[in-house]
Amino acid sequence: MSDLLPCPPRSAWLRNAAVLVGLVGGAAFGVLHWFEKPVTVTKDAPVAEQGDTGMVAKAVDAEFEEEWAANGEEPAPLADDLTLMRRLSLVLTGSIPSLQEIREFQAMTGTDRTRRWLSRLLADRRTSDYLAERLARAFVGTENGPFLIYRRRRLVEWLGDALLQNRPYDRIVRELIDSKGVWTTSPQVNFITVTNEPGKGPDEAKLAVRVSRAFLGVRIDCVECHDGKLGSPWKQADFHQLAAFFGQTDFALTGLRDDPKDRYKARYLGQTEEAVIPAQVPWKTELLPEKGGPRARLARWVTAPENRAFARATVNRLWALLFNRPLVSPVDDLPLAGPFPPGLERLADDFIAHGFDLHRLIGVITATRVFQMSSLSENPEAERRWAAFPVTRLRPEQMAGSVIQAASLTTLDAEAHVLLRIKRDLDVGNFVKRYGDTGEDDFEDGGGTIPQRLLLMNGNMVSENVRNNPLVNAGTRIAMLAPDDRTAVETAYLAIFTRRPTEAERGHFEGLLASSKGNGRQNVMSDLYWTLMNATEFSWNH
Amino acid sequence: MNADSTCLGYDHLTRRTLMRGAGAAGLSWLTPLADLLAVEAEKSPSGKPAKSLILLWLGGAASQLDTFDPHPATKIGGGVKTIGTAIKGVQFAAGLEQTASVMGDVSVIRSMVSREGDHERAFYNIKTGYRPDPTLIHPSIGAVLCHELPETPVEIPTHVSILPNQWPARGGYLGAKFDAFQVYDPRGSIPDVRARVADERMEKRLESLEVVERAFAAGRAASLDTQKTLHRLSIERARRMMTSEQLKAFDVSLAPAAERNAYGDTPFGRGCLAALRLIQTGVRCVEVTLSGWDTHANNLEGQAAQVKILDAAYASLIRDLKRHGLLESTIVLCGGEFGRTPKINALEGRDHWPHAFSMLVAGGGFAGGRVMGATDPQGEKKEPEKPVYVEDLHATVLDLLGIDYLKEMMTPIGRPMALSKGDVVQELTS
Numbered sequence: 015m016s017d018l019l020p021c022p023p024r025s026a027w028l029r030n031a032a033v034l035v036g037l038v039g040g041a042a043f044g045v046l047h048w049f050e051k052p053v054t055v056t057k058d059a060p061v062a063e064q065g066d067t068g069m070v071a072k073a074v075d076a077e078f079e080e081e082w083a084a085n086g087e088e089p090a091p092l093a094d095d096l097t098l099m100r101r102l103s104l105v106l107t108g109s110i111p112s113l114q115e116i117r118e119f120q121a122m123t124g125t126d127r128t129r130r131w132l133s134r135l136l137a138d139r140r141t142s143d144y145l146a147e148r149l150a151r152a153f154v155g156t157e158n159g160p161f162l163i164y165r166r167r168r169l170v171e172w173l174g175d176a177l178l179q180n181r182p183y184d185r186i187v188r189e190l191i192d193s194k195g196v197w198t199t200s201p202q203v204n205f206i207t208v209t210n211e212p213g214k215g216p217d218e219a220k221l222a223v224r225v226s227r228a229f230l231g232v233r234i235d236c237v238e239c240h241d242g243k244l245g246s247p248w249k250q251a252d253f254h255q256l257a258a259f260f261g262q263t264d265f266a267l268t269g270l271r272d273d274p275k276d277r278y279k280a281r282y283l284g285q286t287e288e289a290v291i292p293a294q295v296p297w298k299t300e301l302l303p304e305k306g307g308p309r310a311r312l313a314r315w316v317t318a319p320e321n322r323a324f325a326r327a328t329v330n331r332l333w334a335l336l337f338n339r340p341l342v343s344p345v346d347d348l349p350l351a352g353p354f355p356p357g358l359e360r361l362a363d364d365f366i367a368h369g370f371d372l373h374r375l376i377g378v379i380t381a382t383r384v385f386q387m388s389s390l391s392e393n394p395e396a397e398r399r400w401a402a403f404p405v406t407r408l409r410p411e412q413m414a415g416s417v418i419q420a421a422s423l424t425t426l427d428a429e430a431h432v433l434l435r436i437k438r439d440l441d442v443g444n445f446v447k448r449y450g451d452t453g454e455d456d457f458e459d460g461g462g463t464i465p466q467r468l469l470l471m472n473g474n475m476v477s478e479n480v481r482n483n484p485l486v487n488a489g490t491r492i493a494m495l496a497p498d499d500r501t502a503v504e505t506a507y508l509a510i511f512t513r514r515p516t517e518a519e520r521g522h523f524e525g526l527l528a529s530s531k532g533n534g535r536q537n538v539m540s541d542l543y544w545t546l547m548n549a550t551e552f553s554w555n556h
Numbered sequence: 557m558n559a560d561s562t563c564l565g566y567d568h569l570t571r572r573t574l575m576r577g578a579g580a581a582g583l584s585w586l587t588p589l590a591d592l593l594a595v596e597a598e599k600s601p602s603g604k605p606a607k608s609l610i611l612l613w614l615g616g617a618a619s620q621l622d623t624f625d626p627h628p629a630t631k632i633g634g635g636v637k638t639i640g641t642a643i644k645g646v647q648f649a650a651g652l653e654q655t656a657s658v659m660g661d662v663s664v665i666r667s668m669v670s671r672e673g674d675h676e677r678a679f680y681n682i683k684t685g686y687r688p689d690p691t692l693i694h695p696s697i698g699a700v701l702c703h704e705l706p707e708t709p710v711e712i713p714t715h716v717s718i719l720p721n722q723w724p725a726r727g728g729y730l731g732a733k734f735d736a737f738q739v740y741d742p743r744g745s746i747p748d749v750r751a752r753v754a755d756e757r758m759e760k761r762l763e764s765l766e767v768v769e770r771a772f773a774a775g776r777a778a779s780l781d782t783q784k785t786l787h788r789l790s791i792e793r794a795r796r797m798m799t800s801e802q803l804k805a806f807d808v809s810l811a812p813a814a815e816r817n818a819y820g821d822t823p824f825g826r827g828c829l830a831a832l833r834l835i836q837t838g839v840r841c842v843e844v845t846l847s848g849w850d851t852h853a854n855n856l857e858g859q860a861a862q863v864k865i866l867d868a869a870y871a872s873l874i875r876d877l878k879r880h881g882l883l884e885s886t887i888v889l890c891g892g893e894f895g896r897t898p899k900i901n902a903l904e905g906r907d908h909w910p911h912a913f914s915m916l917v918a919g920g921g922f923a924g925g926r927v928m929g930a931t932d933p934q935g936e937k938k939e940p941e942k943p944v945y946v947e948d949l950h951a952t953v954l955d956l957l958g959i960d961y962l963k964e965m966m967t968p969i970g971r972p973m974a975l976s977k978g979d980v981v982q983e984l985t986s
Contacts, residue, residue, distance in 0.1 A: 233969075235691060344968070344969065347969075390775040390776060391777070392775065394777040394779045394780065405780060405785075450732060450735065461784060461785055461789075462786065462790050463733045464794055465713075465735075465748070466790075467793075467794040468748040471798075473748045516771045518770070518771065519768060526760075526764070541761050544761055545761050549772065550781070551768070553787075554785060
């Protein structure tokens with residue numbers, strides 16, 4: 015290929031090298047028995063949640079059911095366990111499950127195995143890393159920001175640790191708003207330093223935008239320059255008084271701190287002079303503590319249990335991460351006084367009552383019938399009312415992660431060889447660059463573009479992961495190791511679609527395998543991999 | 557709105573886009589005859605409105621004082637030497653001899669005003685006509701063009717960015733499908749358009765894909781594919797593009813040697829030649845970027861080096877568009893995201909200057925041979941005479957393309973937004 019674009023680093027050697035290391039260790043032979051039967055799970059994961067999670071989920075469902083009944087909507091049937099497993103993996107780890115994981119899942123018994131699978135994923139570093147990255151987009155955006163005083167990566171790592179430990183979300187947010195020190199030892203200060211303007215310090219207006227949108231689901235930035243129009247209740251003062259809480263935030267040799275001498279100034283529309291703006295919150299002023307530094311007081315107010323905007327915004331965002339679509343759209347623009355869609359208030363109540371426990375919130379949402387429903391519906395409007403699971407486009411990093419995972423039979427998690435993980439990250443980065451990042455947080459469902467389609471059909475990543483390569487590529491290995499054609503086709507379907515083939519699909523591909531000879535068999539498997547990776551089912555969550 | 561189409565291809569003409577093309581916006585009915593008229597208007601090669609756009613970005617910001625607005629022998633002149641142009645009394649910097657000779661077909665604006673002095677923000681501004689806004693991303697003008705005008709009978713992308721810098725043209729709130737298709741030095745084929753396997757095997761793969769797609773479609777609404785995922789459509793279009801003869805438009809190695817030499821043996825020269833070939837094929841908007849103008853040090857030499865690359869390529873493009881009868885239907889803009897300071901700094905460089913810079917405009921209804929505005933030869937007055945704001949240039953271009961630039965689009969955040977908030981600069985057109 016004489017591609018004109020700079021080729022991504024040819025890092026295939028990394029993967030080859032890592033697999034060789036694995037072979038020497040003998041680990042790679044373990045895959046053989048996945049063709050035969052499910053593996054035995056040595057230690058069973060603990061049950062995801064105790065007590066009343068199911069009851070809360072039922073109460074949420076009841077609100078949806080009422081609405082469906084009112085609209086004469088027939089809800090879709092429940093999805094099967096493997097479909098649920100795929101959904102959970104995609105939204106929590108950013109990739110489809112591996113064949114290894116599918117076999118482990120199949121070996122689990124009991125009706126609550128998807129719940130136990132969920133608790134396993136919540137304890138998985140991939141999940142905390144991925145959710146941290148998704149949340150960081152809302153907190154600090156995707157850009158790398160001012161170099162010397164901002165390290166996005168450090169912030170994401172800090173957030174990942176907090177999510178893995180399931181630190182209460184209100185505490186995480188307070189630490190972000192009211193942080194001190196330098197970015198190296200206190201990574202949470204990056205939330206503030208990302209807004210730094212050379213010579214001016216942290217940008218109060220940008221911080222007001224972030225705090226109101228990301229944590230409270232309120233867009234008051236439209237009133238930065240004028241009072242609200244088009245029915246907006248906000249006044250220019252609401253915005254600038256919120257920004258004023260960051261008016262004393264400054265850098266010193268010791269890092270980020272508050273300088274009591276600093277004051278936030280702004281010029282209101284119609285005024286000729288800038289004026290000192292006092293710090294005040296735009297609603298529920300009684301919740302604002304009287305004592306403490308300005309940012310500490312703001313942080314307390316934002317996360318106060320009585321300030322329901324905080325819980326609602328978080329529920330809406332988590333819902334969006336789990337369904338690839340928010341309950342209220344856009345994700346950071348919720349009405350303060352309602353009306354609210356089914357489920358939102360009930361989930362917010364539970365989130366507040368349980369101390370802002372994110373793992374529990376994920377547990378409750380994924381326990382609802384709404385989440386566990388099939389996406390199969392003849393009615394294109396059904397998913398609008400959550401009467402069928404919404405079919406949504408995978409995000410670029412989910413696409414890339416899934417192509418790479420499907421090409422490897424073993425799980426590419428924290429246990430995978432470091433070279434494999436480096437290679438994975440490089441490949442995902444290159445792919446996302448070409449495919450186009452969705453930006454800060456995009457839950458829009460546009461169809462794929464032509465350059466994206468061309469990249470999947472002819473680009474390096476899919477080509478490298480499906481071509482004949484007995485050392486590393488799953489397709490080739492399945493062709494070589496599967497005891498018969500039926501097993502080969504079924505294994506590939508599980509590895510790529512997380513399901514078994516239909517009779518028609520099985521017949522089609524078994525026929526192609528039966529009529530192939532020698533190397534042709536590996537080509538058929540390579541073509542099967544290409545085909546499934548270019549199908550709608552692969553690039554859309556369902 | 558071209559909502560269910562992509563910025564590519566022909567077969568998804570919608571009634572509403574046709575209506576716009578026919579200039580009949582406001583009619584709520586449309587007869588087959590009106591349909592036909594819309595297509596005819598599109599086919600007509602002559603007369604207004606313009607139908608395509610070439611944007612030549614002098615990235616990093618060309619110095620107006622060392623290109624199209626020199627003030628020799630003044631304290632801000634910086635040692636620039638000048639030459640006469642086809643416009644009487646108008647001088648350009650030496651090195652722009654070929655460009656000077658085509659100025660009968662080109663006008664120069666010497667009073668462009670931007671409000672952004674940072675490269676990224678200024679590029680956003682000059683490509684979209686709006687200042688950056690934290691709440692939404694505005695579409696680049698090429699995306700607006702693809703969205704508003706009827707689709708053209710081509711099998712390749714109709715919005716193309718050649719040699720993009722970090723900020724290629726985007727679809728913004730119109731959607732990623734209106735993003736420019738990015739290609740680099742057009743010296744050979746473009747990426748990802750060749751199948752990795754032989755035709756016969758590719759056919760088999762696509763047959764298998766049909767089997768798999770049928771399984772997924774079972775029990776789902778037909779509109780999932782036709783309205784939402786657009787999967788079949790995107791595969792078809794990708795296939796059509798992969799096998800299209802029109803892909804050759806990207807490959808300037810197929811052009812006659814004499815033609816190639818005229819543009820100069822540079823990536824930018826090849827980019828301009830590719831732009832010509834793409835416009836000939838029916839592409840709507842091509843942007844080509846020539847970076848390297850950010851001369852904070854050694855301004856005189858730095859600018860002269862880029863001028864050399866620009867001169868041959870620009871003049872050849874204008875000549876060839878005219879020769880092929882395409883200049884009257886193709887707008888060509890050429891300029892930087894802002895200008896450079898009259899004052900020369902301690903490193904013999906010039907810094908960022910958005911207050912008054914130059915832009916060449918040609919074709920598609922722009923008059924030739926005119927000069928708009930003037931800057932202070934002493935460099936003391938910031939404001940130029942007859943300022944043309946970036947948004948005014950956008951309004952003028954959209955107007956020449958027959959697009960109602962005042963029309964408000966509903967953005968995803970629910971805020972209505974005019975396509976341009978500028979005013980048409982009549983002096984440049986009539």
